[in-house]
Amino acid sequence: MKRPRVGVLLAGALTLLGVLAGVLGVPTAASQATTLTAVRVPDQPTLDPDWSLWTKVPGIDVPLTAQQIVYPNGGGTVPSVNLKAVHYNGTLYIRASWQDATQDASTLQTTDFADAVALEFPAKSAVTVPSFCMGQANAGVNIWQWRADAQAGVDQVAVWFPNAYSDTYPTALENDPIYQPARALGNPVALTGGSPVQNLVAQAFGTLERATAQDVQGRGVWKDGRWSVVFARPFAGGAPDQAEFTQGVSTSLAVAVWDGARGDRDGQKSVSQFVTLSLSGAQLRPGAARDWNALWLALLLGGGAVLFGLALLAWLGMTSLGRRRV
Missing domain, CATH: 2.60.40.1190 (Immunoglobulin-like)
Known part of the structure; x- marks a missing residue:
C-alpha cells in the first residue's frame, strides 16, 4: 500500500491557510505592504x-x-x-x-x-x-x-x-x-x-x-x-x-x-x-x-498548527494500518 507523504499533507495544510488568508484579507509576508x-x-x-x-x-x-x-x-x-x-x-x-x-x-x-x-x-x-x-x-x-x-x-x-x-x-x-x-x-x-x-x-x-x-x-x-x-x-x-x-x-x-x-x-x-x-x-x-492583521495571523498560525497535527496523526495512523496489513 502506498503511504501518504508528510510533505503532501503539509502542502495541503499550507494551501488551505493561504486560501483562508485571502478570504480574510490578510496579506502574506512576501506581499505585505x-x-x-x-x-x-x-x-x-x-x-x-x-x-x-x-x-x-x-x-x-x-x-x-x-x-x-x-x-x-x-x-x-x-x-x-x-x-x-x-x-x-x-x-x-x-x-x-x-x-x-x-x-x-x-x-x-x-x-x-x-x-x-x-x-x-x-x-x-x-x-x-x-x-x-x-x-x-x-x-x-x-x-x-x-x-x-x-x-x-x-x-x-x-x-x-x-x-x-x-x-x-x-x-x-x-x-x-x-x-x-x-x-x-x-x-x-x-x-x-x-x-x-x-x-x-x-x-x-x-x-x-x-x-x-x-x-x-x-x-x-x-x-x-x-x-x-x-x-x-x-x-x-x-x-x-x-x-x-x-x-x-x-x-x-x-x-x-x-x-x-x-x-x-x-x-x-x-x-x-x-x-x-x-x-x-x-x-x-x-x-x-x-492590530487585526496580527490577530488574524495568530489565528491562522494556530489553525495551521492544528491542521498539521491532524495531518501528522492521519499519516501515522495510515502508516500503522499499512504495517498491520503487511
Whole structure:
C-alpha cells in the first residue's frame, strides 16, 4: 500500500491557510505592504506625545538601516521606529517613537550631538515619486526635522555655564542683522519660528535648505529609555516645494533617526525607505487599538498548527494500518 507523504499533507495544510488568508484579507509576508493610516479624530490633538488618544490609534513599526550612500555615512543603531498618525480639522499629526537609552539634548560642546528625528514627504510639485535619499531634480522632498537640542533651547546654557552672563538687546535691535548674524545668514537652526522643528526642502544631496514657511510644530518627550515626538502641520503646503495632504489621498513617507550618544549627525543616521501614508476619512472608533492583521495571523498560525497535527496523526495512523496489513 502506498503511504501518504508528510510533505503532501503539509502542502495541503499550507494551501488551505493561504486560501483562508485571502478570504480574510490578510496579506502574506512576501506581499505585505507597509501603510500608515491617519484616522480622523473627534477631539483636537495636542503636541503632547502622551495625549490619551494615542493609545487607541493603530501604528506601524518601520525598519531602519544605516545610511551608506554619502559621507558622513553610518548610523543604523536604531533598528526601527513606531509611527502613528491622525488628522483633525485639516491638520495632520504624526507621532514617532523609538528606543534610545540616553537623552541627548545638548550640543554646547564640540563633542556633543543631539538626538533627532525627521519625516520626509514628496513635494507637491514632484512629477514622480522622489528618491527617498533627499529627492531628485524633478521630484523634491519636504523634510520636517525635530531636534532635542532645539527643544531644550537656551535653557541648557544656564546648566552648563551657571556663571555666564547674557545681556539683552533693546527691542529696536532685536531684528537688526548686526546683532542677529545667524538669522541674517539664513542659518535654518536660527530660523525655526520658535518651534523645535525645522521645515526643510531638498532636491538631492547637497541641496538641503530652509523652507519659506516655518509652519511645522512639534514636541518630544524622553521617558523610560524611549523618545516620542509629535509633528503637526496643516494639510495645505505653503509653497510648491512643500508637501500637501488631502483626505482620501495617499502619499509617501520616510523616516530618519539620529542617536546623539552614538555620534550620529548629518548623514550618519538610521533611515527607512518610503512607506505609504494614507489619510483616511474614517473616524477613530472608541476602545483600545487592535492590530487585526496580527490577530488574524495568530489565528491562522494556530489553525495551521492544528491542521498539521491532524495531518501528522492521519499519516501515522495510515502508516500503522499499512504495517498491520503487511
